Amino acid sequence: MIIDLVPIWTLLIGLGVFLYVLLDGFDLGVGILYAFARDRAQRNLMMNSVAPIWDGNETWLVFGGTGLLAAFPLAFAIIMPAVYFPIFVMLLALVFRGVAFEFRFRDRESVTFWDHGFAYGSLIATLAQGIVLGSFIQGFRVDGRHFAGSPLDCFTPFSLLTGLALVFGYAMLGAGWLVLKTAGKLQSYAREAGKVALIGVLAAITVVSIWTPLQDADIAHRWFSWPNLLFLSPVPIATAAVAALEWRALSRDEIAPFFYAILLFVLSFVGIAISLFPMIVPHHYTLWQAASPPDTQLFLLIGTLFLLPVIFVYVGWSYWVFRGKVRGDIGYHDG
Amino acid sequence: MSLDPVLLSRLQFAWVIGFHILLPAFTVGLASFIALLEGLSFVTGRDIYLRISSFWTRIFAVSFGMGVVSGIVMPFQFGTNWSRYADATANILSPLFAYEGLMAFFLEASFLGVLLFGRSLVPRWMHFVAALMVAIGTLFSSFWILSANSWMQTPAGYKIVDGRFYPTDWTAIVFNPSFPYRFAHTVTGFYVTTGFAVAGVAAYYLRKARFVEEARLTLSMTLWLLTLLVPLQMVLGDAQGLNTLRFQPAKLAAIEAHWKTERRAPLTLVAIPDQNAETNRFAVEVPELGSLILTHDPDGEVPGLKQFPKRDLPPVIVPFFAFRIMVGLGLVMLTIVLLSIWLRVRKRLFETQWFLTVVQFAVPIGFFAVLAGWTTTEVGRQPWTVYGLLRTADSVSPSLTGADVLLTLVGYIGVYAVVYPAGFLMMRRIVRAGMSGGVETPIGGGRSASPVRAQPESSEQASA
Numbered sequence: 001m002i003i004d005l006v007p008i009w010t011l012l013i014g015l016g017v018f019l020y021v022l023l024d025g026f027d028l029g030v031g032i033l034y035a036f037a038r039d040r041a042q043r044n045l046m047m048n049s050v051a052p053i054w055d056g057n058e059t060w061l062v063f064g065g066t067g068l069l070a071a072f073p074l075a076f077a078i079i080m081p082a083v084y085f086p087i088f089v090m091l092l093a094l095v096f097r098g099v100a101f102e103f104r105f106r107d108r109e110s111v112t113f114w115d116h117g118f119a120y121g122s123l124i125a126t127l128a129q130g131i132v133l134g135s136f137i138q139g140f141r142v143d144g145r146h147f148a149g150s151p152l153d154c155f156t157p158f159s160l161l162t163g164l165a166l167v168f169g170y171a172m173l174g175a176g177w178l179v180l181k182t183a184g185k186l187q188s189y190a191r192e193a194g195k196v197a198l199i200g201v202l203a204a205i206t207v208v209s210i211w212t213p214l215q216d217a218d219i220a221h222r223w224f225s226w227p228n229l230l231f232l233s234p235v236p237i238a239t240a241a242v243a244a245l246e247w248r249a250l251s252r253d254e255i256a257p258f259f260y261a262i263l264l265f266v267l268s269f270v271g272i273a274i275s276l277f278p279m280i281v282p283h284h285y286t287l288w289q290a291a292s293p294p295d296t297q298l299f300l301l302i303g304t305l306f307l308l309p310v311i312f313v314y315v316g317w318s319y320w321v322f323r324g325k326v327r328g329d330i331g332y333h334d335g
Numbered sequence: 336m337s338l339d340p341v342l343l344s345r346l347q348f349a350w351v352i353g354f355h356i357l358l359p360a361f362t363v364g365l366a367s368f369i370a371l372l373e374g375l376s377f378v379t380g381r382d383i384y385l386r387i388s389s390f391w392t393r394i395f396a397v398s399f400g401m402g403v404v405s406g407i408v409m410p411f412q413f414g415t416n417w418s419r420y421a422d423a424t425a426n427i428l429s430p431l432f433a434y435e436g437l438m439a440f441f442l443e444a445s446f447l448g449v450l451l452f453g454r455s456l457v458p459r460w461m462h463f464v465a466a467l468m469v470a471i472g473t474l475f476s477s478f479w480i481l482s483a484n485s486w487m488q489t490p491a492g493y494k495i496v497d498g499r500f501y502p503t504d505w506t507a508i509v510f511n512p513s514f515p516y517r518f519a520h521t522v523t524g525f526y527v528t529t530g531f532a533v534a535g536v537a538a539y540y541l542r543k544a545r546f547v548e549e550a551r552l553t554l555s556m557t558l559w560l561l562t563l564l565v566p567l568q569m570v571l572g573d574a575q576g577l578n579t580l581r582f583q584p585a586k587l588a589a590i591e592a593h594w595k596t597e598r599r600a601p602l603t604l605v606a607i608p609d610q611n612a613e614t615n616r617f618a619v620e621v622p623e624l625g626s627l628i629l630t631h632d633p634d635g636e637v638p639g640l641k642q643f644p645k646r647d648l649p650p651v652i653v654p655f656f657a658f659r660i661m662v663g664l665g666l667v668m669l670t671i672v673l674l675s676i677w678l679r680v681r682k683r684l685f686e687t688q689w690f691l692t693v694v695q696f697a698v699p700i701g702f703f704a705v706l707a708g709w710t711t712t713e714v715g716r717q718p719w720t721v722y723g724l725l726r727t728a729d730s731v732s733p734s735l736t737g738a739d740v741l742l743t744l745v746g747y748i749g750v751y752a753v754v755y756p757a758g759f760l761m762m763r764r765i766v767r768a769g770m771s772g773g774v775e776t777p778i779g780g781g782r783s784a785s786p787v788r789a790q791p792e793s794s795e796q797a798s799a
Contacts, residue, residue, distance in 0.1 A: 052448030055403050059440045065410050066433040073425030080414025080421070081732040087415055088743045091408045092750045098404035099754050102397045106761045145422055147734045292426050295502045300430040307437045311445075314468075318445040321456050 005297040006288050009071035012304065016067050018269055020060035022173070022262060027054045029174020031097055031122020032167060033193050034115070042186050043115060049181040049326040051101055056315055058094065070300050074145060074290035075280040082140040083132045084151035090128035097121030123167065130166030134159030137212060137272065139282035158211060165208060168200030169265065172246075176258030179250070181326045194250045194257055202243055205268060209236070212275060218283075219275045232274060239267045338737020341728050344416040347744045349713075351408050353706060354751050358402030360705045363477055363522065364529025365395050366470035369450075373466040377459060387549050388466075390770040391533070394762050396451050401758050403444070405751075416740065420720050420730035427493055427500045427508055431483040439476035443469050477522050485514035487721050488712070489582045495724070512582050516575040517712075523568045524708060527668065528701025530561045535698030536766055538691040546770040551685050554694070558675045558684070565672045569665060573628075579715075580629055583722060584638040585648060586715035591625060592655045593639050600625035600637035605659065608651040613641055647718065654715040661707035664700055671697060 027050040037043045050057075069076040080087065096117040104114035131154060138158055141149035175194030179187055213220035223232055242263045249256035278286045291297065369388055376384035410432055413421045446468040454462055492507030493500045502508060534557040540550035579587045587593075592608040592615050593600060602625035606618035626635040640648055671693060678684045685691075716722055720730045 052452045055400070055447065056441065056444035058403070058407065059436065059444045062407060062410060062436045062440055063433070065414075066429060066436050069410070069413070069421060069425050070429035070433045073422060073429060076414050076425065077418040077422035080411065081416075081418045081734045084415045084732075084735065084739060084743070087411050088746060091411060092746060094407060095404040095750055095754060099400055099758065102400050103757055103761060106397065106764060107757065110757075146418065147732070149734065151734065151739050292429070293501055296426045296430060299502065299505050300433055303430075303434055304437060311437065311441045314445045315441065318448050321449055321453050 023057035026173040029170035035119035093125035130163030134162030165204030172197035176261040343740035370470040418732040435479035443472035489513040538694035596639035649717040657710035
């Protein structure tokens with residue numbers, strides 16, 4: 001093998017995970033905000049705004065998971081047992097919120113039960129994903145090619161904080177989506193909710209950004225040594241600027257709140273990538289050490305490079321079909 | 336007894352995959368059926384196909400949603416509970432899993448939204464295409480996941496370095512020796528499962544004299560399909576048996592509870608296999624039939640369990656009985672099909688009440704057969720995850736304690752015990768509500784500029 005495929009796969013997995021966070025992020029966020037909806041009509045609209053696309057969004061989780069297994073199997077084999085319980089909780093929460101779409105509207109006697117299933121399922125799945133993220137940043141106890149700690153190690157104050165951060169983050173994305181897809185009272189509610197979420201996001205980003213270098217000398221060195229400080233300073237500065245734009249947009253724009261929320265996620269994602277690169281199992285294995293052999297990476301890459309553009313075309317098309325404000329007469333309805 | 340993380344992880348995997356497989360067993364066939372109906376409606380312009388299709392699409396929506404969320408659970412099991420298996424096999428199996436996602440899941444998920452909610456938003460032919468894409472997606476999915484499963488049964492195209500598998504020949508890996516047989520047998524089994532479920536609902540309507548025109552068409556179509564597929568499935572099953580004899584002789588011997596390697600071997604119809612004493616109790620045998628069926632030669636040699644080390648054998652009693660349940664159900668299916676031919680010739684198919692009752696009660700028969708077949712092949716693979724190469728006991732995550740796994744197992748049992756019965760009740764409710772209410776009026780020519788006042792998807796949904 002002449003070309004090193006690891007950078008390509010790093011970008012592809014990064015893209016897959018990011019698209020998952022973004023896409024399922026906004027529909028999980030709609031689920032989090034769902035708990036605060038005023039009445040059933042609003043809940044119907046909120047659910048219908050994501051009903052045709054949520055399962056495509058969740059498919060990126062499978063892409064991220066199987067892609068990680070394929071390109072960096074050692075990372076998968078170490079990380080997954082380490083986050084055993086949050087993954088378990090996330091999966092069950094996703095089961096509940098996933099079936100709630102159909103069940104809520106078929107099972108009128110238990111509509112409140114499935115409403116709770118959707119809202120709490122979304123909230124708990126998000127919290128669990130944030131805990132996975134936090135414990136990933138903190139790193140795991142590793143012995144050779146195995147996770148050597150306890151499955152309870154991942155529950156730390158820091159990981160609970162990142163869990164909370166992600167709840168605010170997804171809620172912000174969900175609010176942006178609802179501003180885009182709804183009108184009237186529901187849209188006004190989404191604007192207010194978006195502002196609350198944005199404050200939570202900024203508080204969480206600030207605390208995480210201070211805490212992370214404090215607990216990890218490598219990360220502190222990465223950000224605060226010269227000349228890195230110069231090259232990397234645009235990231236926090238841009239974050240502050242985008243946050244200000246998001247605040248303003250939430251008051252008056254239709255599309256911009258969702259757009260700036262995405263941009264905030266991009267910047268946070270870049271920040272994490274800068275902190276951790278080139279480690280895929282922090283403190284233990286680099287991307288190259290955890291990579292699968294070139295034969296495996298090439299075999300999957302050929303198909304992926306062909307299929308991903310096709311996937312983008314029909315995923316884009318399916319969003320296009322359901323474009324515009326969500327309508328009461330399409331999807332699930334009370335009649 | 337101390338809690339064994341290996342046994343508990345196996346139980347957990349069996350639990351989550353056992354429930355998951357019920358849904359593809361249904362949706363693979365149902366997606367094709369819906370695509371066929373949408374195609375017939377598009378070509379003939381007859382509304383009846385659309386009414387039947389709309390009805391089954393409502394059932395499909397419930398079952399597919401459950402299939403998606405129970406399916407997302409699966410790849411994570413490899414990491415959380417089977418990390419040493421993941422580390423050892425990822426170089427070979429992970430691209431197959433990833434290709435399943437890339438080729439199937441995105442296709443299904445994207446076009447499903449349009450199939451379920453988009454009838455009034457896209458042209459009629461596009462809605463048919465959406466149904467077709469969902470159906471093709473389910474088949475792609477079956478292709479890749481069964482290729483991966485088959486590789487674990489009959490590994491090929493690999494080398495082992497430092498206890499991990501490395502690919503040497505991708506064609507040999509994907510099209511490993513048991514894959515073509517397993518793919519044909521499993522997918523046909525899925526179609527048969529759907530066929531009996533659909534036919535049973537149609538029979539129920541005929542018995543109640545509801546939606547008679549739709550029910551007759553549905554029953555006739557599905558029984559023709561089953562007339563073709565049930566005998567074909569038996570031929571395919573026989574072919575897979577020959578393949579198992581060649582590549583997994585210990586599994587075949589366990590399925591037949593056959594202890595002594597011999598020619599002119601008898602066929603054990605029923606018995607209680609006693610693994611410790613290496614013999615069968617209360618055996619009912621037919622002389623020489625074993626060799627004839629298993630090798631297609633009355634003088635053929637059938638391997639016996641005693642020729643393999645004891646530690647390389649599966650728990651014989653499980654595949655032995657699971658296989659007999661599967662074959663027994665297959666014979667019941669064949670009987671139903673033969674009866675349907677006889678009644679059709681006499682033009683009494685839709686009027687014979689006892690037959691309709693039988694067909695109605697046969698709704699779950701395919702699901703039981705699929706579970707029995709799956710149990711046969713998966714328990715028969717034990718004590719290996721990769722047959723003959725990687726032991727199940729060496730596959731589990733080393734960090735897990737029995738208590739950890741017990742906790743999650745209880746969680747999966749608890750949640751599935753709520754969600755699956757709820758899903759079943761939901762589908763039963765859709766069936767009771769019936770095919771009435773007709774179809775949303777399809778709007779030709781795509782999306783209009785002003786908001787369209789589309790018909791509700793169906794009247795009883797609107798009033799539900």
